[in-house]
Amino acid sequence: xxxxxxxxxxxxxxxxxxxxxxxxFFLIVVTLVPFGVGxxxxxxxxxxxxxxxxxxxxxxxxxxxxxxxxxxxxxxLDLLATAPIPMExxxxxxxxxxxxxxxxxxxxxxxxxxxxxxLAQPGHGWIFVTLLIGTPALSMIGAFGxxxxxxxxxxxxxxxxxVLPLYMPTLIFGxxxxxxxxxxxxNTTPLMMLAGITLASxxxxxxxxxxxxxxxxx
Amino acid sequence: MTQVELxxxxxxxxxxxxxxLEGLSFxxxxxxxxxxxxxxxxxxxxxxxxxxxxxPPLAGEISQPPEAIAYGAHADGLKATLSVAExxxxxxxxxxxxxxGPALDHFNLRSLASxxxxxxxxxxxxxxxxxxxxxxxxxxxxxxxxxxxLDAASVGLFADAVRAHVADxxxxxxxxxxxxxxxxxVFDVTPFKPDPETGLRTRSAFDEALT
Amino acid sequence: MSAPNRTRQARDNINWLWEWAxxxxxxxxxxxxxxxLAGLTALVxxxxxxxxxxxxxxxxxxxxxxxxxxxxxxxxxxxISAWFMMVVASVxxxxxxxxVSALAAKAAAPVGTVMTLIALATGALWGQPMWGxxxxxxxxxxxxxxxxxFYLGYMALWAAIEDPDTAADLTSxxxxxxxxxxxxxxxxxxxxxxxxxxxxxxSLDKEENVADTYWIPLxxxxxxxxxxxxxxxxxxxxxxxRLRRVHALELRERMADA
Numbered sequence: 301x302x303x304x305x306x307x308x309x310x311x312x313x314x315x316x317x318x319x320x321x322x323x324x325f326f327l328i329v330v331t332l333v334p335f336g337v338g339x340x341x342x343x344x345x346x347x348x349x350x351x352x353x354x355x356x357x358x359x360x361x362x363x364x365x366x367x368x369x370x371x372x373x374x375x376x377l378d379l380l381a382t383a384p385i386p387m388e389x390x391x392x393x394x395x396x397x398x399x400x401x402x403x404x405x406x407x408x409x410x411x412x413x414x415x416x417x418x419l420a421q422p423g424h425g426w427i428f429v430t431l432l433i434g435t436p437a438l439s440m441i442g443a444f445g446x447x448x449x450x451x452x453x454x455x456x457x458x459x460x461x462x463v464l465p466l467y468m469p470t471l472i473f474g475x476x477x478x479x480x481x482x483x484x485x486x487n488t489t490p491l492m493m494l495a496g497i498t499l500a501s502x503x504x505x506x507x508x509x510x511x512x513x514x515x516x517x518x
Numbered sequence: 519m520t521q522v523e524l525x526x527x528x529x530x531x532x533x534x535x536x537x538x539l540e541g542l543s544f545x546x547x548x549x550x551x552x553x554x555x556x557x558x559x560x561x562x563x564x565x566x567x568x569x570x571x572x573x574p575p576l577a578g579e580i581s582q583p584p585e586a587i588a589y590g591a592h593a594d595g596l597k598a599t600l601s602v603a604e605x606x607x608x609x610x611x612x613x614x615x616x617x618x619g620p621a622l623d624h625f626n627l628r629s630l631a632s633x634x635x636x637x638x639x640x641x642x643x644x645x646x647x648x649x650x651x652x653x654x655x656x657x658x659x660x661x662x663x664x665x666x667x668l669d670a671a672s673v674g675l676f677a678d679a680v681r682a683h684v685a686d687x688x689x690x691x692x693x694x695x696x697x698x699x700x701x702x703x704v705f706d707v708t709p710f711k712p713d714p715e716t717g718l719r720t721r722s723a724f725d726e727a728l729t
Numbered sequence: 730m731s732a733p734n735r736t737r738q739a740r741d742n743i744n745w746l747w748e749w750a751x752x753x754x755x756x757x758x759x760x761x762x763x764x765x766l767a768g769l770t771a772l773v774x775x776x777x778x779x780x781x782x783x784x785x786x787x788x789x790x791x792x793x794x795x796x797x798x799x800x801x802x803x804x805x806x807x808x809i810s811a812w813f814m815m816v817v818a819s820v821x822x823x824x825x826x827x828x829v830s831a832l833a834a835k836a837a838a839p840v841g842t843v844m845t846l847i848a849l850a851t852g853a854l855w856g857q858p859m860w861g862x863x864x865x866x867x868x869x870x871x872x873x874x875x876x877x878x879f880y881l882g883y884m885a886l887w888a889a890i891e892d893p894d895t896a897a898d899l900t901s902x903x904x905x906x907x908x909x910x911x912x913x914x915x916x917x918x919x920x921x922x923x924x925x926x927x928x929x930x931x932s933l934d935k936e937e938n939v940a941d942t943y944w945i946p947l948x949x950x951x952x953x954x955x956x957x958x959x960x961x962x963x964x965x966x967x968x969x970x971r972l973r974r975v976h977a978l979e980l981r982e983r984m985a986d987a
Contacts, residue, residue, distance in 0.1 A: 303611030314599035375593025383612045465878040466910045472917040515898045518573030
């Protein structure tokens, strides 16, 4: 399992796609927003947490189809399925690798991009914290969607259609937790819900995703 | 290596919902090589995938020791950006082994060890794919056209590997059209093509009820 | 009667129930009841709509537009019920592998989608004269929009996969996982639009304002829409079964040719 994690991270690094593309996409989304809504700093301040969350979510979505598609195409997934690792473990490890190569860089970059969005003062820390708690759920839910669509020739768009509705609760609680904290309100409830979604996703979705993968391999 | 035996009883397999082989029975004992023959599209790949546990059989029984199968598919499962040694070391680690030296030597890959898989020729890739079998440490090899794109010398290397493997108590089931120069039983799947009339009957009761 | 016998009989009773999942029996049974079901549906729906549209008083503060209620509420009820039915059918398919069950789930999806759309559209039409806006991010409206998106994803997955059994398996997994997230979304949306954001200034809560005069035709209307849903699902499931039959015949031909 550690070997699989190491391999996936190494592959992402060598291909140069994982880290770089997601981050660049995130930067572009955040750059585009002021062009759309205008440069007034108070408007930007108000929408900053939401935009940062949506940007991170979209950047995460961008690389989801890589989780299983490449391994499916070159036959690795067949061979992994016959290896002494349970399919649930494969899913969990590959979701973790996706989070480390895509989610974690976004979490670290978000407070910096917050400067561009004129994020209010305590917001930088809170964006970091909420994304840190929430992005593992995004990777895991995404891995489930990727497992559903792995056998399809052009599954990319379908994957987005399937995954984005599943992302809604995470987005709502994540952005809400950040916004509340910035506005000086108590954000325990959304923060707990966000953590709950992440924990439940990580605990349960590998089983659903593994079932989907087995169906797609046969 | 523990005593191994792959036992297949009255097996039927399907591809995309259509039965392709029916009523197969055979036994593969330790120390044996069984060569699968049959025309293209006769269901050899489907049979191997079913035996490897990648798809459920339509009917019949497969008995085998747990975690005994090493499956060698058409695709080698190589990562283009990883080196030969890295590719091999990954599969070794997945199967809980460390030493990839013998596998590299056996398939004459030592001199290529640090080259990225994307810079290998088709035959070299195949050799790397076959070397993977050695690092799985598994006794039963299921191989699907293993000699595709191999030159005569490489086929010799492969035959030697199979010979050494079965001498060590392993077994191999190989779908191939060429003579590997191995002492092997031949199993022709052609007679097990399902009868179109009765064939659909073994399909799900659903479609049977409909037609 | 001894205990083992009783259990056996109990199982027989259950088996009797599952017999209806046999496609031949289903075709026979649905063919038999469909005309009656369709007639009953037409009768009940006509009763509720005519009663609701023409024989209920206009509400003081609502005006004539209140009458869209007789389409809005029943379609919304069916939109949610259809998803429930699909999840139950999916679970039955995954556990018992009854093809009729999987096909019924597939057949229900477009009906549920259209019902969701009708609920959203009538809601907008009603909201415009009432609250001066076609759309508000009210928790209830938002939840229906999300439900609509779930329906779209479910149908898209069915359409994208060629092998019917694979499609049935994967859509069932999606329906079950999706339901958990749909419920979660409902809760999240409730939370989202009443927290520190300004609470919904318009109460879109209808039931609370509904008096008895409106209530009776409304209940009949819900029953009518439910019957309508069942009728449509029956028809569509029959179509799906016939499609599978064509597919099976084609396969047989292909095998004979090979």
